[in-house]
Amino acid sequence: MQLNKWIECMEKIAPSVLAEDWDNPGLLIEPENREVRHVLIALDCTPKIISEARWIGADLILTHHPIFFSPVKRILREEPDTAVAWRMLRSGIGLFSVHTNLDRVEGGVNDALAEKLGIMHAVPYGEGIGRIGMLAEPISLYRFAQKTEDLLHTMVSYTGNPESSVQKIAVLGGAGGNAVREAADEGADVYLTGEAKHHEAIAAEVLGLPILVAGHDETERVVLPILKERLQEMTDDVKYSLALSDGGPFRRGTGGIIHDQ
Amino acid sequence: MQLNKWIECMEKIAPSVLAEDWDNPGLLIEPENREVRHVLIALDCTPKIISEARWIGADLILTHHPIFFSPVKRILREEPDTAVAWRMLRSGIGLFSVHTNLDRVEGGVNDALAEKLGIMHAVPYGEGIGRIGMLAEPISLYRFAQKTEDLLHTMVSYTGNPESSVQKIAVLGGAGGNAVREAADEGADVYLTGEAKHHEAIAAEVLGLPILVAGHDETERVVLPILKERLQEMTDDVKYSLALSDGGPFRRGTGGIIHDQ
Amino acid sequence: MQLNKWIECMEKIAPSVLAEDWDNPGLLIEPENREVRHVLIALDCTPKIISEARWIGADLILTHHPIFFSPVKRILREEPDTAVAWRMLRSGIGLFSVHTNLDRVEGGVNDALAEKLGIMHAVPYGEGIGRIGMLAEPISLYRFAQKTEDLLHTMVSYTGNPESSVQKIAVLGGAGGNAVREAADEGADVYLTGEAKHHEAIAAEVLGLPILVAGHDETERVVLPILKERLQEMTDDVKYSLALSDGGPFRRGTGGIIHDQ
Amino acid sequence: MQLNKWIECMEKIAPSVLAEDWDNPGLLIEPENREVRHVLIALDCTPKIISEARWIGADLILTHHPIFFSPVKRILREEPDTAVAWRMLRSGIGLFSVHTNLDRVEGGVNDALAEKLGIMHAVPYGEGIGRIGMLAEPISLYRFAQKTEDLLHTMVSYTGNPESSVQKIAVLGGAGGNAVREAADEGADVYLTGEAKHHEAIAAEVLGLPILVAGHDETERVVLPILKERLQEMTDDVKYSLALSDGGPFRRGTGGIIHDQ
C-alpha cells in the first residue's frame, strides 16, 4: 500500500486535528520504502523496538509516543534526543505516531481503558480526552485498586480511604495528574490515571477526590490490540505485528519485602 | 524564641541562597505569635497537618514543600491553590518551608537518603543537589531494589537488568527524573530518585543507566528526624514535633493480586 | 443571606464581565462566615477600615479598589503588598471589590459623578467608562473648577484658559489621565478626572483640551451611597454601613500660605 | 560654540550614563545650526516654548523632560506624540534633554530641591536619585507642608498626622510615588515628592511614612537657574535664557471655595 494512502487511513482512525497543540503526531521519520507492507506497533520507539522491526522486516513503526518533542538542530548517534532518530534513519524504517489524537478519539486509548476496567457507559468529559462511566455495582476503593492491578498487570499507588465505596469512575491513561480537577467537577468517586506527581496528589486531597495511579505504560497499552485490529480491517494488504519487546520501561516492585538485611 | 531569631537559625541550617531560582522557600505565612514555642515538622502542609498543629498548639509548621509555587490574586477557602493558606491564616499558625536549599545543603535530604541506604563516602555531583557514593560491596540491582523497599518502607519501580551488579549509586530524593544524565555522566551503576516520568525512563534507556524510582515522599521523609535534631540543638527553648498525620499522599500497592474476578 | 446569593446580587449590580482585563474584582478574601449579615462599604481596604469593620461586627468589606494587583507568593504581616490581606484573614472578615466594572456600569461611578456635578444627559463614550454630557448653561472654566471644588469637597488642579467657556463636560473618576484623547475626540470643552500625571497634562495641551484634576478619591467616593442604596434594595436582610474612617489618603492644601519664614 | 563641544560640556554636568535605562536623554532633535549661540532652558518642550525659542532666536532648547519616550514610525503635525517634534524640525531649533541623569547627579534636581527646602546635609539614598537630610529643627508636618507651599509656590496634598513632628526629610522631585519604601527604609519622618498616585499613598500608610506631594513641575523647576548658572560658567560664548512661558501645565486650586451655587 502506498505510504500516502496508509496515512489517509490512519488519519481516519485518529485525525491529527484532535491532537493537543504541543503534541507532535504523524509521520516523524520518512521510511525508505514508499510502499507500506509490514508495520510494527508499540507504545514507544526504543532501540529494542528498532531491532525488532529490522528482525521482522517492518517498513514502519507505529507508536503512541512521538519523538522530537523538543526540536533538534543536529542528529547524533548517542545523544538521548536524537539516538532513536539516527538509528531509524540508518535502518530505513519510518516512524509514525498517534498520540493525543488517539487518546481523544472515540475507540482510542481511554475508551479501551474504560472497557478493560469494566466501566460502562463511558463518555468523554472535560477537554474530551478522559472518559467517565459507572461500574456495574459499587465496590470499595481498595477492591477497585486490586482489580486494576489484576486487569492491567500493574502495581498501583492510590490516595483516599480504602474502605470508601466507588462506582463512578473517571479514567485518563498516561500522565493525567494535572487534570484531577476536571474529574472532581464531574463528581467522580475516584480518578484513575497512569502517572501523577506527589504535589498533584497533595492538591487532589483538597478536592476530596481519591486518585489511583496505575502506570503510564499499563494504562495506555490496552489500546494497541484494538488499534491493530482497526488498521487490519481498513488495510488488508498490510501486515501488522504487536511488538514483543515493548514491555514498558519499568519493573514494578520486587515481589516481597525482605527482612534478612 | 523570637520568630526572627528562629529564622536566623533556620537560615544557618539551610541557607535560602542554596535554593533553586524557581523555588519559594522561607516564611510563607506569618504566624500570629511573634514568639516561636512549638513547631510541627512535616513534608507537606495539608489540612490534616493543620489540624494536628492546632491540636498540639504549634505556632509554626515547618515543611519541606512550599505552597504558592504559582502566585495568587485571591485567597479562597475551597480553591486548591489557596485552601491551605486560608486555613493557616484563620488558625494563626505560620508556615515556613525549606525545600531545594534543604535538598542541596550538607546534611540535608540527599545526605540523609544516602546514609539511610548504606551509601558510603557520598559526595555532591552535578548541580550539587544529588549525592553519589559506594555500597560496601556490589550487589545485584534486584537486591538493591529489595533493600530500598525495605529501608524506605516503599514500593519501587525500576529499569535495567535485575541481575546486573551495582555498587556506585547516585541518589536524588523527590522528583529527579529530569536529571538522569548528570548521574550517567558520573558513571553511576544505578540512579535512585523519588519520581520519574515514563518518557524520562525511556530516555534513560539510551543512556544505559538503570533508574530506581522509590517514591517522592519516601525518599525525602528520611531527612525530617535529622532536621528536628539539628533544630533542637540550636534552639533549646523551642519544642519540635514530627507530624503523625504526614504519611505521604499515596498507599503503595494492594499487597497481592486477586484472581477471583 | 448566603455569601453565594449575595455575590449573585452584586454581580447584577456590577457584572464582573464589565471589568478591564488587568483588573482583579470579586471575592478576594473569603470570610469566616458563610452568611452575610453586615457589610462595610469603603473606597479602599486599609488597616483603619479593618478596625472599623471589626468594631461594627461586619462580615465583609466591600471596596472599590481591589488588593493583589500583583500576585503574591507569601502572606506577611508587615509587607505593604500583603499586610492588609494578613489582617483580613486573621480577623475572619472577607473582602469583595467592584472596580472597573462599577466604573463602567450604568448607575456606577461615572454616572454618579456626572450627576453630582450637574451634568445632564450624560452618556458613555470611548471605551464605555467615562461619561459625557452638558451643563445647563455655559460657564467659565474657572467657575466650573470652583463648583467642582465645592461639590466634591476637593482642591483641583487644571489646565487651559480660566476664562474659556465650558458646557460639554467629559468625566472619568479615578486615574484617567491616560484617556484625554478619547474626550478630545468627543469634542468635550473640558475633561474632568481624578488623577493625571504631569506628562499627561503636557500631552493634553497639544490636543487643546483643558483638563481638570479633582482627586482620585473625591471623584469616586460619590458612588458609595448609591451603591449602598442599591444593595439595600436587593438584599433587605443584610445591613450596610458606609465607612467613617475612609476619608481618602490625602489632605489637600494647608489653607493658606505663610510668610513668616 | 560647536554643538559637539557644547554636548561635551553638558555631559560633564549631567553624564548620560547616570540616566535610567528607560530614559531618553541627550540630543533628540538635531538643530539646523551646527553652532550653539543661544539656548532656551525649560522643564518641558511645548508649543509655547517653541514659539518663545523662535522669538528669542534660540538655536537649541534644553529641557528636563525628553520627548519620544515611545518610539515613533511617522512624524505628523497634530499627533500628540510627534506634534512637538514636527514643529521643532520645521523651525530648525534643536532639542536636548537632561532627565534622570540630572535628577541623580550631584548638584542636580534633588540637591537643588533639598537646598530650597532648607534640608541640611542632604545625601543620596536608595538608588541614588532621592536625597535625605535634616531640617535645622523639628517642626510639625502641617508646618512643613505650609513651608513647602510657600517655598515652592505650590499647593500640596499630604498624608499622616499634621501634628506629628518631622525633621529627617527625604525628597525626590517629579514622579516619586513608587519609591516610598526606599524612604521608609532610611527612617525618614516624611517623604516629599512631586507626584504620587492614590494607590501609592494607600500603600504608604502601611509603611507608616507620611508623604507630601508638592507638584511634579514645582519640585523640579528649582534646578533650572542652577543649571543655567553652571552652563554659563562652562560656556561663556553661549547665551542662556530661562523660559518665561514655562509655568507648568497646571493651575493649583481656585483660591477659595464658593457656596453660592
Add this chain to the structure above:
Amino acid sequence: MQLNKWIECMEKIAPSVLAEDWDNPGLLIEPENREVRHVLIALDCTPKIISEARWIGADLILTHHPIFFSPVKRILREEPDTAVAWRMLRSGIGLFSVHTNLDRVEGGVNDALAEKLGIMHAVPYGEGIGRIGMLAEPISLYRFAQKTEDLLHTMVSYTGNPESSVQKIAVLGGAGGNAVREAADEGADVYLTGEAKHHEAIAAEVLGLPILVAGHDETERVVLPILKERLQEMTDDVKYSLALSDGGPFRRGTGGIIHDQ
C-alpha cells in the same frame, strides 16, 4: 487639492488595509503645505530625491519604500535611520508611501511586472502579492533570462537548467526569495523575483523550481508610470513628476571581464 482629499484618492488606488502587518505605509512625514500641488514619485526617498523635490518645488514625495521600519527615539542629521526624515522635515516636503499595499493591489507592482514581461492572464496566488500567468509560447529558461534583462534593463542571476523550457511564470517584485515555495505549489516553471539570498536559492533547488533574480529596483520600477497615470486621472489639479535621480542604488556589472591584471 487638500492633503486629506489626496490621501483619500491614494487610499482608493492602494488601500492601506492591503499592506502587511509589519509594513509602514501612508503619510510618514507631514508636509508644511496643507495643499498638494506637485508630487514627486520615486522608489526610494534618498537625499538626491529630496534635492530633486526641492528643485521642482514638490509639496510631497510619493515613494514605494517607507522609512522608519524600526521606530525611532531621536531625529539626527547624520544617522542612517533618521537622516532622510531630518532633511524632509527641514525642507517642509512631506512623504507618503505605498508599499505592500501597492504590491498586492490589482494594477499594482506585480500586475505591472507581469505585463511588462509579456505574461498573460496573470492572477494572484499564494498570499495575494505575487502573480502567475503564461507566456504566449514556451521558451528556454536562458532565453527568458535574456528577455528579462532586456525588458527590465537589468542583469539577472538564475538557477536551474538554461535549456529547460518555461511558459508558466510566477513573478513577485522586490525581495521575494522567501516565497519560493508558494510558487512551486502553483506549478510554476520559473519564479522571477527581485532579490533572493544564497540560502534561499539553495533551498529552491530541493523544490526543483528555477528562480530568476532580476533586481529589487528593476522589478518594482515598472509600476511608477502606471501609478502616475492613475493618480493623474483621479486628481487633475495636482501635478506629478517621475523622479529623474531615482535610478536604483546599484550599477549592475562592469560590462566586460578584464584580463590584463
Add this chain to the structure above:
Amino acid sequence: MQLNKWIECMEKIAPSVLAEDWDNPGLLIEPENREVRHVLIALDCTPKIISEARWIGADLILTHHPIFFSPVKRILREEPDTAVAWRMLRSGIGLFSVHTNLDRVEGGVNDALAEKLGIMHAVPYGEGIGRIGMLAEPISLYRFAQKTEDLLHTMVSYTGNPESSVQKIAVLGGAGGNAVREAADEGADVYLTGEAKHHEAIAAEVLGLPILVAGHDETERVVLPILKERLQEMTDDVKYSLALSDGGPFRRGTGGIIHDQ
C-alpha cells in the same frame, strides 16, 4: 583517523567558540563510520554534493554552511528543511560545518578573500569577522569592480561614483549587507561583500560609503582550497577532495543583452 580526533583538529583550525550565537556549526549529522578516511569539501550540502560524496566514497562532507538553522520536529524526504538531512542519514555519510567560526578565524574566509583581491596588511575590524587593508595603489572604483569580477569569476553590483579612487578596502564574504556601518566607521573607501539587500544599499548611501556586492558564493569559495591544505597538513591519513559539483546556486547574467524581441 577516529572521528573524535578529526573533530579536535577541526576545532584547532576553526574553534567553535568563535561562531556567532545564532550559528549552528560542528557535527550536524553523525556518519556511520567512526573512522574518517575521505572528506568531501563544499560550500553547501546539496543533493548533488551528496551524490558526489557517495560516488567518491566519502565518509564525511565538510561544508561552510550548516543545515538546521531552524530546528526540526520531523525528518521528511521532500521537505526543503530536512530533505538534505534525510539523504545524508540514508547514505551514512556525515556532515560537519565550519561557518562563522571560519569567517572570523585568522586564515579563514575573510583573510582568504582579502589575499585573493590583493589587499595587503588586512586586519580584523568591527566584530572581528570582516578584514580591512590597502591595495598596493589607489585605483578607480570601476576598475576595482572589474578586477573583482575577474579574480572571483563573478558579476558585481556596486554603488557610488565609478570614477572615485579607492585604496582602503573592507571585505566581508557572504551576506554582509547589514554591516556597512562598521566599515564606514573604519574609514574604508569601499566595502566589498557577498550579498546586500536593496534597502541596505539605500542606507549605505547616507553613510557615503560605496559598496560592492560580489556574490555570496564567490566571496566565500576562496577559502576552500586553503582549508583543504590546512587539514591535509594536520591529518595526513585522511584524504580530502574539493567538490566538483559545488558551483554555487546562481548563474550570473546571460552574457549579452538581446534586442530582437
